[in-house]
Each structure stands twice: as C-alpha cells, then as structure tokens.
Amino acid sequence: MSARKQKKSSDRAKPHRSSAKSAAIAPPQEQKKFLELYNARSFIEAEHYAEKLTQRYPKDAFGWKVLGSCLHKNGQIMKAKDALSQSLQINTNDAQAQHLMARTWYDLGDPTQAMAYANKALTLEPSFSQGHHTLAEVLTESGNYQNAFDHACKAEELGYERTSCLLTKGHLFIKLGRYNEAKQTYEMLISEIPENIHFLNDIANLYKDLGQFSFAEKYYHRACEIDPDYQAAFSNYLICKHYNPECSGNEIYHAIRQWESRFSLNRTPFQHIPANNSSDKIIRIGLVSSGLRLHPVGQMICAALEQHLGGMEFHAYSTNNTNDHITERLKKCTKSWHLVRHLNQEELAEKIQKDEIDILFDLSGYGDGSRLKTMSYKPAPIIVKWVGGLINTMGLPAFDYLLSDRFETPESSDNFYTEKLIRLPNDYICYTPPNYAPSIKALPALYNSFITLGCFNNPAKINRVLLGEWAKIMQDLPESRLLLKSIQYSSSEYCDFIRDVMYEYGISADRLILEGPSKHRELLDSYNRVDIALDTWPYSGGLTTCEAFMMGVPVVTLPGPTFAGRHSATHLINAGMPELVTSSWEEYRQRVVELASDIPNLSVIRACLRQFLIQSPVCDAEKFGKHFSTAMRAIWQRYCEGNKATALKITEEGGVFEEKGEKFYGLQKNYDSTERSKKSNISLEIDHILKNIK
Known part of the structure; x- marks a missing residue:
C-alpha cells in the first residue's frame, strides 16, 4: 500500500451493500497506529498489528486490506492474495484494494488477472495515479508498450512519484525504439541521483544495445564501484564484452572468473544426501528460466523435452509471467x-532444495532472469548449464x-x-520450427536483378x-542491397549511425534498407526478400540462423572466439552445410x-533448405531426446557411484564415454539401438541436394 494520499481513495473501506451496517470497524486511532508503523516502513510490526485488527474487526475491510499490503511487502504473496480477497468480499468498491490485488497477481505471474484488477481500480477511481x-x-510485461506508455504519462500527470514515472518511461522509450528520449531520460535521472546503480545499469544496457561498448562499460564500472555487490551490472558487463570485437576470448574468460571472488554467499551451500540415490530411479530435473515461452530457450528445448526416453520428470521454475503456445507445450512436459x-535468490534455492531436485538446469546464465546466486547455493546435487x-x-x-x-x-x-x-x-539444441512459418517464395534476385543481403540479428552484435x-x-x-531488421532500426539516430559508417566504407544510403521490428510471422516472411544472410561477429546468431534456413536463406558465418560466436557454426554443420562456415574474413x-x-x-x-533443416539433426527431436536422456542418466549414475563430474562424450549409438580414460557407461535404459530418425546426408553440390529431396 502506498503511503501517498489519493484524492478519492480512502484508507477506510466503504461498506459493501451486502455487509451488515452494524459491522464493527477499526476506530480511527487504531487505523492511525497502523499507518504510523507502515509509514515508518516497520512492515513486520505493521503486519502483526494488521493481523490483530482482522481478529478484532473481522468484518472490516480495512484490516484485511492493510494486512494484505503488509504481507505483500514482506514477500508472502499467496497470503497477501488471500487477505485481499477477504477485503474485497467485504467491500468490492475499494480502488486501493483492487490495486493491491493487481500488484499481487502481477507478482504471482498472472498478468491477465493483474490487468483485470488494475482496470477495476481505475474504473472506480480514474484519477488514481x-x-x-x-x-x-502490467501492460509492459504483456508487450503492449504504447498503451503502457500512455498510462505512465497519465500517472506522472496525476502526481505519482516522479522518479518512478521517469524510470518506467525510460524503459518504454527503449521498447518503442525511441533511444534519444530514453538516453535523455536516464541522463536526467542520473543527474538528479548520480549514485543510483539501477539508473547506471539501465543506461549502460542502452549503450550496449546500440553497440557503443566503451560508454556501456563506463557506466557498468561506475555502478560496480558504487555497489561492488551489484550482480546485474557485472553480469551485463560480461555480456557486453562478448559483443565487443576488441575483446579476446582469453580476456573474457578471465573477466568471468572474477565472479566468484566478487560475490560471496551469505550462507553455506546446501549439502545433499538424496533419499533415493538409486542410479535407475526417476530423475527429478529442474529448469530455471525466464525463457519458457516463444523465446530462443523455449524454441530450442521444447521438442527435446517432449521426446525424452522416460525415466525422468521435469519441474519448471519460471521467472517470467508470459504464457503462450510454447509455454503450454512445455507445461505438458512438466x-x-x-x-x-517474486522469490529472491535464496528463497528460490530453498524451494528447489525442498522439492528434492536431482539435476538442475540453469537456462538463464548471465542474461534476463539470471539466478546465478541461486545456483551458487547448490540447491541440487548436480547443476548443468544449457541454453539461455x-x-x-x-x-x-x-x-x-x-x-x-x-x-x-x-x-x-x-x-x-x-x-x-x-x-x-x-x-546441442533442438530447434522447433513454428507451425505458422510462411511459404518460401522465389529467389528475390530473379525479379530484382540484384542480390539482397540480410541480417535480422540483434544489432548489438553489429560493430564497425x-x-x-x-x-x-x-x-x-556493386548492385547489391543490405536489409537490416530489428527494434533498433526504429530509431532515426541509430539508422544514421549505420548509414554514416557504411558511407565511410563507400556504401551509399540508397543501398541500405533499415526496418523496425515485426510480429514473428511477418518477420519470417521478410526473409522472402533476402537472398543471402550475413551472420554477425564476434557474437553469432543462433535462432536467427535456424529461422533463415527454415525460410530458404543460406547463412554465411565466421566463428568468434567464444561459445557465443559459434552458435551458427554448429547449426550450419549439423544442417549439412559446413561449406557456409568460414575461417577468415577473406573466405x-x-x-x-x-x-x-x-x-x-x-x-x-x-528451394531445398527447409527440407534439409527439418530432416537434419538440428530438428530431429527424437534423436535429440534419446541423446539427452542418455546424458542425464550417465551423469546421475556417476553421482550415485560417488564419482566427480568429468567430461563426457555421447555417441550416435547412445554410448557414453569419459573423454579421459574412455570408460564406457553403456546404453540408456530402454534405448532403442536401431536408428529411429531419418539420416540426412546433405551437401552443397546441386546434384547431391536434388538426390536427397523427397
């Protein structure tokens, strides 16, 4: 509950018509006592006092409302929902209680419910800032950025806390591709509160996304100097270094190794003695991610989880509220x-440990939804890094x-x-092509009389x-065009930067086609205007490479110095096109x-690429599920035998070998040694391509 006074919102609930008029309500002096505790930010004491109010005045909406607010402040979100439900049963016309319920549903991961309650609050009180x-x-979370921006402006107009409004507007300027205004907003906030680490991190992220790495690193460093324990800024700094062409693989590795010494734990990591350490038990596998949706993570793991060989069960811990068709498919697998x-890092670790997870997958890494401190608490006996x-x-x-x-x-x-x-x-992934993929049209060069090159990768991966x-x-x-498409190209300033750099290299602006974002199907259809896709360096494409192939567009790549720089290489080789992986700029x-x-x-x-991709190991969910299952059983078996982790190699036939010592672990239980998926033997030569087309 905000301590700010709203013009038409009263701290005392107005009795609902169905309530007994004689119902006892908390007297003004008791309400005042609660508000003194709350405004002093003594939320634990305020919660205890509010609980007493509900006991003394169980039919007074005020007590239940303020109890819900305190529970929410103290991180007890489910209990907050229950208390607020009691308040709204007594008085459904309390705009503030409706608003608190919206906040609660938002933190519980249901933006639809949150939006419904927020709209009710504003229907009751249109001037509720x-x-x-x-x-x-809530609208930002749902991707409705323009509508969200309008409400942020309205909140500011009605007098809501200025810094919060500016920060929200800054985020939305970025989402809307209005980068100049975003930069000005963050600069204003930093000039007013120069030590705010969150503002510094946000403007650094903006510079990173615009490819201005030196500015980004300057602000990341400032944030980390002010608060050495600020993990988000250091994580983003590490990501930024992977984009920067001036950073070597060795330099990046040593920067990463600083994490452990910089961020100490405030508790001892969990120790594990599984109740059942049988090597052939049902393995409980946890998945922690913000990408369990239409996102590279969801699209790269969904089919694989659907096709595992059995003997394991999945438990998802989603740090994102989105629910789409990929989310629904993943839910069926879990x-x-x-x-x-709503859980902090330690709370999430405690939950995972109590859920007795055997193998825990981190699917966020240093990126969105990062829970590295949770992983450092070692909430499961075995922790594995995979996509995300x-x-x-x-x-x-x-x-x-x-x-x-x-x-x-x-x-x-x-x-x-x-x-x-x-x-x-x-x-290492299994791509799931969308069922709404557009049909592939004729090569654009046939009717354009020139070649159109294209890149739909994140422009943060583009550099001088x-x-x-x-x-x-x-x-x-000489007659070629270059089509670049992403949110950053909505900004005239960023487009001018690209045009200026290319002009320096002798390419006129009329040969550049710069476009903002589209919905996913429209984005895929835009590949029908591209003849050849150019991969980025030193940070390569991943999902974009698969999507280009699916739309019949070959992608040429030069691997970079890190894992991030070799995504395209593995997809292209596994799709049967190793010739598209080069070893120098000249090649x-x-x-x-x-x-x-x-x-x-x-x-x-x-005309052939989509079929090749679908028939290749990149999209062979059955084969991937088999190898994935084999790997999980092998690392669990090693753990049960008391062996430390060691490098493993999974064979096509389902065997598992230690890369040092060549110990053979045998085939996955219930493994069908007969190859069940179609083999593809694909080459760039036309005769061989045509021979393999069905």
Whole structure:
C-alpha cells in the first residue's frame, strides 16, 4: 500500500451493500497506529498489528486490506492474495484494494488477472495515479508498450512519484525504439541521483544495445564501484564484452572468473544426501528460466523435452509471467510448474532444495532472469548449464556440467570452461520450427536483378569491424542491397549511425534498407526478400540462423572466439552445410560472392533448405531426446557411484564415454539401438541436394 494520499481513495473501506451496517470497524486511532508503523516502513510490526485488527474487526475491510499490503511487502504473496480477497468480499468498491490485488497477481505471474484488477481500480477511481503506474507495468510485461506508455504519462500527470514515472518511461522509450528520449531520460535521472546503480545499469544496457561498448562499460564500472555487490551490472558487463570485437576470448574468460571472488554467499551451500540415490530411479530435473515461452530457450528445448526416453520428470521454475503456445507445450512436459519471479535468490534455492531436485538446469546464465546466486547455493546435487544466456563458461564451482557439442566446444577448448563438458554427437539444441512459418517464395534476385543481403540479428552484435567487412562484400557486388531488421532500426539516430559508417566504407544510403521490428510471422516472411544472410561477429546468431534456413536463406558465418560466436557454426554443420562456415574474413567474403554469382544454384538451394533443416539433426527431436536422456542418466549414475563430474562424450549409438580414460557407461535404459530418425546426408553440390529431396 502506498503511503501517498489519493484524492478519492480512502484508507477506510466503504461498506459493501451486502455487509451488515452494524459491522464493527477499526476506530480511527487504531487505523492511525497502523499507518504510523507502515509509514515508518516497520512492515513486520505493521503486519502483526494488521493481523490483530482482522481478529478484532473481522468484518472490516480495512484490516484485511492493510494486512494484505503488509504481507505483500514482506514477500508472502499467496497470503497477501488471500487477505485481499477477504477485503474485497467485504467491500468490492475499494480502488486501493483492487490495486493491491493487481500488484499481487502481477507478482504471482498472472498478468491477465493483474490487468483485470488494475482496470477495476481505475474504473472506480480514474484519477488514481498509482493505479495508472501499475497498469503501465502490467501492460509492459504483456508487450503492449504504447498503451503502457500512455498510462505512465497519465500517472506522472496525476502526481505519482516522479522518479518512478521517469524510470518506467525510460524503459518504454527503449521498447518503442525511441533511444534519444530514453538516453535523455536516464541522463536526467542520473543527474538528479548520480549514485543510483539501477539508473547506471539501465543506461549502460542502452549503450550496449546500440553497440557503443566503451560508454556501456563506463557506466557498468561506475555502478560496480558504487555497489561492488551489484550482480546485474557485472553480469551485463560480461555480456557486453562478448559483443565487443576488441575483446579476446582469453580476456573474457578471465573477466568471468572474477565472479566468484566478487560475490560471496551469505550462507553455506546446501549439502545433499538424496533419499533415493538409486542410479535407475526417476530423475527429478529442474529448469530455471525466464525463457519458457516463444523465446530462443523455449524454441530450442521444447521438442527435446517432449521426446525424452522416460525415466525422468521435469519441474519448471519460471521467472517470467508470459504464457503462450510454447509455454503450454512445455507445461505438458512438466510434472510441476512454478512461477517464482517474486522469490529472491535464496528463497528460490530453498524451494528447489525442498522439492528434492536431482539435476538442475540453469537456462538463464548471465542474461534476463539470471539466478546465478541461486545456483551458487547448490540447491541440487548436480547443476548443468544449457541454453539461455549460454555464451561462455559460467566460471562458478557450483556448475558441474555444460551441455554442448563438438562444434560449439572443440576439443582444444576444455581449459576455458570450469564446467565439465558433455558433448552431444550432433547439435546441442533442438530447434522447433513454428507451425505458422510462411511459404518460401522465389529467389528475390530473379525479379530484382540484384542480390539482397540480410541480417535480422540483434544489432548489438553489429560493430564497425563487421560493417567494414560487409561493405567490402557490397563493393564486390556493386548492385547489391543490405536489409537490416530489428527494434533498433526504429530509431532515426541509430539508422544514421549505420548509414554514416557504411558511407565511410563507400556504401551509399540508397543501398541500405533499415526496418523496425515485426510480429514473428511477418518477420519470417521478410526473409522472402533476402537472398543471402550475413551472420554477425564476434557474437553469432543462433535462432536467427535456424529461422533463415527454415525460410530458404543460406547463412554465411565466421566463428568468434567464444561459445557465443559459434552458435551458427554448429547449426550450419549439423544442417549439412559446413561449406557456409568460414575461417577468415577473406573466405567469408568469397563464400558470399560465390553464392551470389550463381543465381540458378542459389535458387535451387533456396528451394531445398527447409527440407534439409527439418530432416537434419538440428530438428530431429527424437534423436535429440534419446541423446539427452542418455546424458542425464550417465551423469546421475556417476553421482550415485560417488564419482566427480568429468567430461563426457555421447555417441550416435547412445554410448557414453569419459573423454579421459574412455570408460564406457553403456546404453540408456530402454534405448532403442536401431536408428529411429531419418539420416540426412546433405551437401552443397546441386546434384547431391536434388538426390536427397523427397
């Protein structure tokens, strides 16, 4: 409950018509006593006092409302919901109680319910400034950015706390691609409160997303100097270094290794003695992520989880409120589904430990929804890093394994990982193509009479070095165009930056097509305007590479120095197109020019790529599920035998070998040794391509 006074909102509930008029209500002096405790931010004492009010005056909505507010402040969200329900049963016309219920549902991970209660609050009291601000937050979570912005402005107009309004508007300026206004907003906030680490982190993220890495690092450093325990800024700083072409793999590795010494735990990690440590038990696998939805994580793990061999059950811990068709598919794969956004790092660790999870997957890494401190508490006997912010080693001793493949992590790379690597025989992910994928149209060059190059990757991955190499390609293809598409291109300032850099390299603005974002199907359909996709460096594409292939567009890549730089390489090799993975800028340019110079060949490739991708290991959920299941059983078996984690190699046939010592663990129980999925033997040569088309 806000301590601010709303013009038409009363702290005393107005009796509902169905309530008995004679019902006892808390007298003014007791309400005043509660408000003194609450405004002094003594929320524990205020909660105890509010509980006494509900006992003395059980039919007074005020007591239940303020109890709900205190419970919410103290992190007891479910209990807060129950108390607020009691208040609203007594008086449904209390705008503040409706608003508190909206906040509660928001933290419980149900934006639909949150929006309904927020709208009720504003229907009852249109000038309720805090209600407008809350609705802005809920709408932001739901992706309705313009409507959210309108309510944030209304909250500011009605006198809601200015700093909160500016911060919300700053976030929304970024979501709307209004980067100049976002920058001005954050600069204003920092000038007023220069020591606020959250403002510094936010403006640093903005500079990172715009590819201005030196400015980003300056603000990350300032935030970390002010608060050395501020994990978010340091995590974002590490991500930023992966985008920066001036950073070597060795430099990034040593920066990552600083995490453990910088952030100490305030408790001893959990010790584990499983009630059932049988090697053939049903393994309880936990998944912690903000991406269990239409997101690279959801699209890369969904089909694999649906196709596991049995002997395991999944328990999801989602730090994001979104619920879409991928979320629904994932829910069907899980034994339990927990919305944990409201839990702090230690509380989440305690919940996972109480749930007796055997193998815990971190699917966030240093990125959105990061819960690295939760992982550091070691809430499960075995912790594995997989997709979701998987850009490098995590550098933390709590992580036992990292799920990879032989292309993402070549044999020479083990020393750059603190985890033990599990190398799958094919791709380390399993891509799920959407069922609404548009049909592939004819090669654009056939009717344009010029080649259209394209890149739909996150523009944070685009830098001056890369633009310079792309410009050389465009000079070799004098009539070519370059189509770039993402949210950043909604900003005229950012577009001017791209045009200016390319002009320096001799490419005129009329050869550049810069477009803002589209809904997913429209984005995929935009590939029908692209002949050849150019991958980014040193941070490569991942999901975008799979999507380009699905739309018949070949992607040319040059692997970078880290895990983040080799996503495209593993997808392309596993899709049967190793020729598109280059080893130098000269070869990168040569490969693009070769493709562009043979239009009939490029046209046939376009017609074949979707089928190749779908038939390849990249999309073979059954095969991936088999290898995944084998790997999980092997690491659990090692744990049950009292062995430490070691690097493992999974074979095509389902065997598991220690990479040192070559110990064989045998086949996964119930494993069908007959290959169940179609093998694809794909080559870039046209005759071979046509032979494999069905």
